[in-house]
Structure formats: structure tokens, C-alpha cells
Amino acid sequence: VPQRNDRSEGHRTPLTRDRVLAAGVALADVEGIGALTMRRLGRELGVEGMALYNHVKNKGDLLDGMLECVAGEIELPDGGTDWRVPARQRSISAHSALMRHPWSATLWTSSISLGPARMGYLDSALRCLREAGFPAHLLDLAFHTIENHIVGHAQQALGFPLERDQMEEAGERLMRSFPVREYPDLADHIRHHLREHAEDDGFEFGLHLILNGLEQMRSPS
Amino acid sequence: VPQRNDRSEGHRTPLTRDRVLAAGVALADVEGIGALTMRRLGRELGVEGMALYNHVKNKGDLLDGMLECVAGEIELPDGGTDWRVPARQRSISAHSALMRHPWSATLWTSSISLGPARMGYLDSALRCLREAGFPAHLLDLAFHTIENHIVGHAQQALGFPLERDQMEEAGERLMRSFPVREYPDLADHIRHHLREHAEDDGFEFGLHLILNGLEQMRSPS
DNA sequence: ACCTGAACACCGTTCAAGT
DNA sequence: ACCTGAACACCGTTCAAGT
Numbered sequence A, B: 001v002p003q004r005n006d007r008s009e010g011h012r013t014p015l016t017r018d019r020v021l022a023a024g025v026a027l028a029d030v031e032g033i034g035a036l037t038m039r040r041l042g043r044e045l046g047v048e049g050m051a052l053y054n055h056v057k058n059k060g061d062l063l064d065g066m067l068e069c070v071a072g073e074i075e076l077p078d079g080g081t082d083w084r085v086p087a088r089q090r091s092i093s094a095h096s097a098l099m100r101h102p103w104s105a106t107l108w109t110s111s112i113s114l115g116p117a118r119m120g121y122l123d124s125a126l127r128c129l130r131e132a133g134f135p136a137h138l139l140d141l142a143f144h145t146i147e148n149h150i151v152g153h154a155q156q157a158l159g160f161p162l163e164r165d166q167m168e169e170a171g172e173r174l175m176r177s178f179p180v181r182e183y184p185d186l187a188d189h190i191r192h193h194l195r196e197h198a199e200d201d202g203f204e205f206g207l208h209l210i211l212n213g214l215e216q217m218r219s220p221s
Numbered sequence C, D: 001a002c003c004t005g006a007a008c009a010c011c012g013t014t015c016a017a018g019t
Helices: A017-031 A038-044 A049-054 A059-072 A084-100 A104-110 A116-131 A136-159 A164-177 A184-195 A203-218 B017-031 B038-044 B049-054 B059-072 B084-100 B104-110 B116-131 B136-159 B164-177 B184-195 B203-218
Strands: none
Touching: A017 A038, A017 A059, A038 A049, A038 A059, A059 A084, A059 A104, A059 A116, A084 A104, A084 A116, A084 A136, A084 A203, A104 A136, A104 B104, A104 B136, A116 A136, A116 B184, A136 A203, A136 B104, A136 B136, A136 B184, A136 B203, A164 A184, A184 B116, A184 B136, A203 B136, A203 B203, B017 B038, B017 B059, B038 B049, B038 B059, B059 B084, B059 B104, B059 B116, B084 B104, B084 B116, B084 B136, B084 B203, B104 B136, B116 B136, B136 B203, B164 B184
């Protein structure tokens, strides 16, 4: 359960937008995005749900603000001699920020309006590629390929939201009723995933693949 | 507006699960996933919303069934001499199926239970890679990298759900208030996207990049 | 300035009752 | 067997009223 407002004192400290957003992030982290309703978030802050509309335009604005919090956690390294070094660092930082906040990956692509944190992130990524010398059309394609990999991977890794303990049993149950005969390769794949507890989700592998492929296209040798 | 049930006759033809799913797909295609409520879908079929529960377990089951419809549209080519040929075909077919049904991309990763159509798709993709001779650990990483690219790209391309006409004006309005000074590369990028009306979304470029990178890792020369 | 209570127009879902 | 009506427990959101 995220932090509650203490109501021991007669009058509580007044709400701010930042406190509302932080409480929203904490609530969604712990209980999932489904538990994030205006009334519930209000309760978490010791207030009626309607009071939140004084600090947030509507629920969409709340979610946008929460995404800004996530974007603010991404480190933005400066360029070195090889563009792939900062690109790799920033991508990994973005990936782990999305993984820390499991609800954020699906919202990341669907939110239209960008705040300063997300703009800064995107600008930094684009600048890195431009300074590496990518021509305009390649730059755009490179940017989207990297970005897709980041959010695609987070979404997919979070698609199976199972705890370590449940994993074992749910896997057993699944495989008992699974039509192995008809989908043998899929069965193998699921078994493979059940065995290694998703210690490495393959994010860095795919990233490496993409960055190296892009480097080859940048400077055709 | 999707197909309606004709109520000219006194007693209408009875509902089936397939008709419910097809109507759901049509409604979501035309009016967006937000318009897909049980009551509204019932109305579309000339019936009260509650009647749908005779053919569908609940709304989640409805959405799963609709995803199965989308998965059924994906062509599954057999392997040739170069594994990249069928992999490319299937990926492009999957990408355009997701693009034909804009609501499906975000659901694709979040849905847990798989039906036969989606299982067949996944099994086909995995078999293709196995037959190409990828070793187990590489196979898994290759599979996810390709899959992430497909859904990541569809989601991102559909993130800006603007019509051609609105695009122009919305872009103008956005760029007037945009802090170009602070995010110059992002500004460039947005301008670039407004100029070319997303004729090519770069999907095949990234796909090419990934498949070639994987081929290099498969047979290190 | 900030919060509350009541209200509105919606949701998904259940279930007894109809045919 | 299939559908309807009424009901339940929720949503997001608005707004007059309180302090």
C-alpha cells in the first residue's frame, strides 16, 4: 500500500499536483493500473476523489503526468566517440524505467501530449543520432526502430504478469491442457520460458543487433 | 456504421459467437475501441447488451475472440531456401493485419489466453526460425526481437490517429506553440513527419535490419 | 483556495422472468 | 435455448455548497 496522508493532525497539508502524481505512480506500481480510479486515489491521499480535479484536469491528464514521472527517471548520457555507447545507455535506462512501472509501457505509445521530460528524452535520442552523422531519412528510421524495440520489449515482458511462485504452478497447469501435438514449436518456446525465470529478457541482445545493424548502414565499408 | 441486423422480419436470425465477434471487429474498426461497449454492440446486432453473454463469457473473452479474428487474417508462408523470405512475408502480413484493425495493436501484447489462430501464427514463426538452424537461445531472442518490432511499430504508427486533413492543421497548431529552441531535434523530427504523410512508416526498413542482423549471427562468416 | 455531497450519465455483470 | 428488464456496484465528471 503506497503512502497515506496522515490525518492525525486536524488539518492536513494541502495537496499539490506533484503529490497527486507521485501517489498515482505508487498506487499503480503496487496494485496495478486497474486499481487507479479517481475515488481510490483520493482515498489514498485522505481526500474525496473529486478533490483531485483541483490539481489535475482529468484522468487523462493524471496519466500523462504519471508518464512524465517515469520519463524523468531516464538518464540522458552525452555523446562520446562512438554514438552506440550513449544510445545503448539511454535505451537501457528507458527500458528499466518502463519495467519499474509495469503500467507505463502500454500507455507510453498511446499518450498524445508530451511533457518536458518526455520531450527531453526524445530530443536527446534524436540529437545523438544526428551528431553521429545519420542522414535525415536514415535517422528517422533508426530512431523509430530503436524506440519500438524499447517499448515493444517492455510490453511483451510485462504481458505475463506472474510472480515467481505462481509461474511454476500456472505453467504446469497450462502445459497439461496445451495441444502440444498441434503447436510443437510454441510448446517448446513456452517450456523454455518456464524453465529460465526470465532472468534475461533478451532486451540487450536485440538492442545490440539493431545498433550494430544501424552502424553498418551509417558507414558502409 | 457496421452491419446491422435487419429486424424487418418478426423474428431475427439467432446470434452466434462468430457474428458477435465479427460485429465487434467491425464496430471497433469504424468507431474505435472506446465505442465498443456491451450495450452498444448489442444495439448494433439488434439485441439488448445482456444477450451477448449467451455467446461470450465476458468482455475479455469478446476481445480475445476479436484478436483471434485479426490473427486469422495473417498469412503463414512455408519455408523456402532462405528463411528470411517467409519470415519477411509473415511479418509484413502480421503488420498489415494490425494496421487494418487499429485497436488490435495495444491489445495484442496484453491478452493472456491464446486461441488457435494466434497459436498457429506463433508456432509458424518459431518453426521457421528453428528450421533455419537457429540454436535454442538465439532462436528465442530472434523470435522476440522480430515480434517486438511488429507490434511496436503498429502501436507507434497508430499512436497519432489523425486523418490526412486534420494532420495538416493539427501540425500547424502544434508547431506554433512548440518550444523549438529547447527541443530542436524533436522539432525537426515532428516537422519531418508532418511533411511526408506517413506514406512509408519504416516498418520494412527495421525488419530488414533485424533479419539481416540475425542471419549474420546465425552463420558467422 | 480547496474540499465535500449529491447528482448525472455512463460502465460490466448477474439473475429472475419471460417466450 | 435465447432474450429482456431490473438491479447492483462500480466508473469519470460537474457543480453548487460549504469552510
